[in-house]
Amino acid sequence: MRAGFRMILESAGDIAVxxxxxxxxxxxxxxxxxxxxVVCMDVQMPDMDGLEATRRIVADGAGSPAVxxxxxxxxxxxxxxALxxxxSGFLLKNAGPxxxxxAVRVAAAGDALLAPEVTRRVIARFASSSESRPSPVADGGTDRKPVTGELRAMGAHGVELTERESEVLRLVAQAMSNAEIAQRLYIGEATVKTHVSNLLQKLGARDRVAAVVYAHRHGLA
Incomplete structure (x- = not known):
C-alpha cells in the first residue's frame, strides 16, 4: 500500500515523498x-496507532506537519x-489517485479536506452534542462584541465578522471549496483564501472543519 501511495504521489510534479x-x-x-x-497516516499500526501518532506529530503546533x-x-x-x-483530513484507502x-495539496496549503458526506457526519455529531463538549475552536471571550443582524446569535462567543466574511463562512459550512466559493460570490480565489484565513484567525479555529462546526453550532449556516 505504501509503495502504491509513493508511486501516485511521486507521479505529481509538485510533491516529493x-x-x-x-x-x-x-x-x-x-x-x-x-x-x-504533510504526513499520510494510517490508523491501525504496530507499536503505536495512527491516532496517537497524529497527536504527537501535531503537538508542536505551528510549524508541525499537517496529517x-x-x-x-x-x-x-x-x-x-482523528479530527x-x-x-487535517480524513480519506479512505479506496479513494482515487x-x-x-x-488531500495532500490541500493539507499542505493549511486547509482541511473532508468529503461532503463526512463533513455532514461531523456537523451532525457536534450539532447534537451537549454544550459540555469541549468546543473545537477557542472561545472568543466575553469581551468581544457580536456584530448586528444574524450574527447576534453568537452571543458571548461572538466575534466581529464583516458581511463578506459572514457570506464566506456560510459557504464554507456547506463544504464548498475556495474555487466554488469564488465562483458563487464572483470574486477571485485568492480573495477567498484571504477571507478564509481571516475567519480562522478570528474564530480561533484550527482549520475549516472547526469553522464549519462553529458555524452550525451558532446558527450561522
Whole structure:
C-alpha cells in the first residue's frame, strides 16, 4: 500500500515523498527528523496507532506537519478521534489517485479536506452534542462584541465578522471549496483564501472543519 501511495504521489510534479514508516513510533520519529509538510497516516499500526501518532506529530503546533489520515475503515470513531487528534483530513484507502493528491495539496496549503458526506457526519455529531463538549475552536471571550443582524446569535462567543466574511463562512459550512466559493460570490480565489484565513484567525479555529462546526453550532449556516 505504501509503495502504491509513493508511486501516485511521486507521479505529481509538485510533491516529493521524503520518507516512509511502518509503525506509529517510526512515523513520529520520521516526522520529527524529516519535517515534511504533510504526513499520510494510517490508523491501525504496530507499536503505536495512527491516532496517537497524529497527536504527537501535531503537538508542536505551528510549524508541525499537517496529517491526513488514510484508512480502510470508514468508522465514525476513527473519523472523530482523528479530527480530535489534530488531523487535517480524513480519506479512505479506496479513494482515487486524484483524491489523494488533492488531500495532500490541500493539507499542505493549511486547509482541511473532508468529503461532503463526512463533513455532514461531523456537523451532525457536534450539532447534537451537549454544550459540555469541549468546543473545537477557542472561545472568543466575553469581551468581544457580536456584530448586528444574524450574527447576534453568537452571543458571548461572538466575534466581529464583516458581511463578506459572514457570506464566506456560510459557504464554507456547506463544504464548498475556495474555487466554488469564488465562483458563487464572483470574486477571485485568492480573495477567498484571504477571507478564509481571516475567519480562522478570528474564530480561533484550527482549520475549516472547526469553522464549519462553529458555524452550525451558532446558527450561522
Amino acid at each position: 521524503v520518507g516512509e514508516a511502518s509503525t506509529g513510533v517510526e512515523a513520529v520519529a520520521a516526522a520529527s527528523a524529516l519535517r515534511p509538510d 491526513v489520515v488514510v484508512t480502510t475503515f470508514d468508522r465514525d470513531d476513527y473519523l472523530f478521534d 480530535a487528534a489534530g488531523a 486524484e483524491e489523494l493528491l488533492a
